[in-house]
Amino acid sequence: MTDERTALATRLMHAGLAGFENGAAPVNMPVVRTSTVRFASSADYERLHKQRHDGEDVATYGRHGTATHRALEAVIGELEGAAHALLAPSGASAITLVFLALLSPGDHVLIQDSVYGPVRERIEPLLARFGIAATYFAAQDGPPRHALRATTRLVYVESPSSFLYEVVDLPAFGAFAREHGLLLAADNTYSAGVLHRPLEHGAHISIQATTKYIGGHSDIMQGAVATNDRALALRLRDTHDALGLAVGADDAYLALRGARTLGVRLAQHARHALAIAEYLQTESAVARVYHPALPDDPSHALWRRDFQGANGLVSFAFARGKTPDAARAFVDALRLFAQGASWGGFESLALIAPASRLRVHGYFTEDAPVVRLHAGLEDPADLIDDLRRAFRLTCT
């Protein structure tokens, strides 16, 4: 058995395994699908419903999940260093769950300007309809004291941020939240719990799109919310129940399976991304490379302090004078990088960052298109050759 002194890689192999029955067990937790939960007697029905009512993690209906979901929650708990984890049908629904569970009409939330785009474009308008106000802040300026209101309840960050990988000084934000009685929630999708644990740096809640590295194979949509605060966990669970956020048992199984190889995949993605980032720095068509493991990245010092590594994402801004058409020609010339919006699977991807999403980032200073790459598990020399060929074809 493992305890908290055991390395995460070891704990990840031992959490959420199938239990022994009659002295034997499969390694993997089976896919347990159900809508109805059957009870052996009315006494069992009443006992288990009372336990659930009292906050115990007992399923009395399929929507609450099965042994497969509990096993995945245990793995998420290991990854995030959390006592409580809840699953959601996508990363976006996990984020919405947190906002809806923690905020009420009249409340105010502080949101980092460089968060995942749909938070600004979809979730904030939803909050506004319910009378919840939001103010955006640039995380590189530190905790946004100037934007505090008497009604501020929550600070929401994503570190490193979408597209440009701006690292947030989470301990400073944690201290700010404690000083003003606020809750601090962090999107931890970039790190998947392996590279960084927001709950250990002052956040109350950590959120992941397990769609990405935990799934790891671009075949599921899923999210997770983790916390060490039991009262918060119960609040989240009530809203989770009200929203009916059920996750299919097959998807929970796939995420569980992905989690077993998460550490080795992530390390390989990171090696490939760093090799690509270093190559991009030598390209004359490139003005700037965004990757926190590069020593000259503005977030490098914070990243070294608070992170155990980087992932497979790297972005670059074209040199001044390159137009969006040049960026389109470049990504169209790539052969090994597919064009697609997600990341975290085994495949390499390229995406022209939407200008509307970059413009709102206080961190963004370039005047040229930006391309985000996800380094997949192909041989990195082949990936670099593909990039070099596309630059030669379209940028000379």
Ligand SMILES: Cc1ncc(COP(=O)(O)O)c(C=O)c1O
């Ligand atoms: C940082 C981040 N958070 C959340 C999400 C949303 O996850 P999902 O696509 O599973 O809804 C994404 C998806 O791209 C993301 O990049």
